Structure formats: structure tokens, C-alpha cells
Amino acid sequence: MMAYRYTETELSEYFYEALSMFNETLDTDITSETLVINFFTPKNGLVVYKDFCKKYFPKSYEAQHEVDGFFETIAAEAFVDDNKYGVLIREDIDFSLGELLFTFLHEISHMFCIKNEIKGGKFFDEYCMGSGEEDGYLNAGYAIWREAVADIMADSIMSEFATISLRMIADEVKSYYKQLNYQDIESKKCMSLIISYIMISREVSSEMKWDTAKEKIKNALHIxxxxxxxxxxxxxxxxxxxxxxxxxPEFIRELGYYYLMMLALKMVL
Structure with missing residues (x-):
């Protein structure tokens, strides 16, 4: 398998290329003047992250980044504040150019959605900071939605037409479905991938009626x-x-409710 390597200058240029692609589709206020880019490796990731947050995004610091190995699991991460945007990019990333542009479009989609998903932006800060039962639904629903919609937006910008079929993704979807449980820390990510794969498929993305799309999904994936x-x-x-x-909040809460109910039922069935 071919290994890809990029300089920081090349990574910056490709990020701005992805941004240009995004802005041609959805005009944003994300520009070279409002964006801060920095780079990390798994070895220095936590130090870079702490400094980046302290300098530019003090409200964005999350303790989960202190977990050993965290920076080995991410390729890039987006940040949004009132007047600026930021992105940390893994400097030893070995993605192909297509994968790299998709990754950058995914992060730009996060920036756009955080600012535009509700009036005033920042749904998570407004609704997902509690710890009660309703907050559990909101947190789960938002975690699933934000990753799925970023993938879907990135794919729609990268592709002029859907390039995968339901049958092509059947095995991966079934594998992700098996991972859906309370104990797996990747469960929400797996749910997001199931959603994005199915929604960007040729059969579903071209369909306007849910009942027809549902039958195609059930027939191809046996769900x-x-x-x-x-x-x-x-x-x-x-x-x-x-x-x-x-x-x-109602949409996100309901999404989280169905997800958590699904996990509960999987345990007893």
C-alpha cells in the first residue's frame, strides 16, 4: 500500500482547497483571516492541543484529550469560537489526497454546522451540558448526528453523484451494527457511520420517499x-x-432516545 506524506505547507494548501470547494457550495465566513491552523503528531498532540486551546479557544478544552493514545485516533479536529475558527491537523497523516480532502471537508462541515445548526450556533453548549436522563438523550443524539451529517456533507461536496451501493456497504454496516452496545466507546461513532453510509448510497440518496427507501434498505441489508x-x-x-x-432539541432528543432504546433492546433480545 502506498504511503503518503505531506509537508505542513501542502497540508495547509489542501485544507484551503477543501475550504474553497465547501464555500462554492455553501458560502461561509470561514476564510484565511478567520481561520487558525496548527499541526500535531501523536507524540506532541496533548501539548499542542493545550497550547492551541489556551491561545485561541479556551472554552473548547476537553479532558478526554488527556487519555493515553487519544491523538493516535484522530486525523484533524475543528474548533469554533465567536469570531474565529481553528483546525489541528495531524502532520504525519498518510491519507491519499482524496481521503485527505474528505477529512478536511468533514472538519469544515463541523465548523459550519456548529455556527448554523441553531440560531446563535453551538447546540452542544446550549443543550448538552447537563447530566439528567433527558440530557443523556440529547448528548447521545447530538454525538450521532454531528458526525453523520459532517460525513454526508463532505461526501456530497466531494462526489458529483453517489458512488456506493447498499450491497457494497452491507458487510461494513453489519459489522458496525454488531458493535452497537453500551460498553463499546466507539458505539456512537459506529451508529454515525451506519447512518452516513446508508444515506449516501445510490439507492437512498436518490430516493424522495422514505417508505420506498426503507424497503431498499431492508432488502439489501436485511435490517x-x-x-x-x-x-x-x-x-x-x-x-x-x-x-x-x-x-x-426535540429532533436530537428523539434521535438519542431511539438510539439508547435500541441498545437496551439489543441486550435482551
Whole structure:
């Protein structure tokens, strides 16, 4: 397998290329004047992250970044404050150019959504900072939605037409589905990937009616989990609203409710 290596200058140039692609589709206020870029390696990631947050994004610091090995698991991370944006990019990233541009578009999608998902932006800060049962639904729903919608937006900008079919992703979706449980820390990420893979497939992305899309999904993937189908229905219908990136607490809470109910039922069935 070919190994890819980029200089910091090249990574910056490709990030701005991805930004240009994004701004041609959705005009944003993300520019070279409002964006700060820095680079990290797994070895110095925590030091770079702490300094980056202290200098530019003091409200964005998260303790989970202190977990051993955290910076080996990410390729880039977006930051948003009132008047600026930021991105940390792994400088030893070995993605192909297509994978690299997709990664950057994913992070730019995060920046855009954080600013535009609700009036005034920052849904997470407004609704996901509590610890009660309702907050659990909101936290779960938002974690799933934010990653899925960023993938879907990045794919729609990269591709002029859908390039994968449901049958092509069947094995991966089934594998991710098996990982959905309370104990797996990657469970929400797996749920997001299931959503994004299915929504960007040729059969589903070209369909306007959920009932027809549902039958295509069930036939190709043999999905019978009612809660999973409800999650897919909610996202499908949201993506057919305009603008689809705008969300409500009710939508996110319901998404989280179905996800957690699905996990509970998987334990007893």
C-alpha cells in the first residue's frame, strides 16, 4: 500500500482547497483571516492541543484529550469560537489526497454546522451540558448526528453523484451494527457511520420517499431492527428538509432516545 506524506505547507494548501470547494457550495465566513491552523503528531498532540486551546479557544478544552493514545485516533479536529475558527491537523497523516480532502471537508462541515445548526450556533453548549436522563438523550443524539451529517456533507461536496451501493456497504454496516452496545466507546461513532453510509448510497440518496427507501434498505441489508429503522427514517426525513443542517432539541432528543432504546433492546433480545 502506498504511503503518503505531506509537508505542513501542502497540508495547509489542501485544507484551503477543501475550504474553497465547501464555500462554492455553501458560502461561509470561514476564510484565511478567520481561520487558525496548527499541526500535531501523536507524540506532541496533548501539548499542542493545550497550547492551541489556551491561545485561541479556551472554552473548547476537553479532558478526554488527556487519555493515553487519544491523538493516535484522530486525523484533524475543528474548533469554533465567536469570531474565529481553528483546525489541528495531524502532520504525519498518510491519507491519499482524496481521503485527505474528505477529512478536511468533514472538519469544515463541523465548523459550519456548529455556527448554523441553531440560531446563535453551538447546540452542544446550549443543550448538552447537563447530566439528567433527558440530557443523556440529547448528548447521545447530538454525538450521532454531528458526525453523520459532517460525513454526508463532505461526501456530497466531494462526489458529483453517489458512488456506493447498499450491497457494497452491507458487510461494513453489519459489522458496525454488531458493535452497537453500551460498553463499546466507539458505539456512537459506529451508529454515525451506519447512518452516513446508508444515506449516501445510490439507492437512498436518490430516493424522495422514505417508505420506498426503507424497503431498499431492508432488502439489501436485511435490517429488521425497528429502532434502527426509526433512526434512519428520522435522518432521511431531516435530510429532505431545507436547510437540513438546522436542528431542534426535540429532533436530537428523539434521535438519542431511539438510539439508547435500541441498545437496551439489543441486550435482551
Amino acid at each position: 429488521e431492527d425497528h429502532m434502527l429503522l426509526e433512526i434512519l427514517r428520522m435522518v432521511f426525513e431531516k435530510l429532505h428538509q431545507s436547510p437540513f443542517w438546522q436542528i431542534t
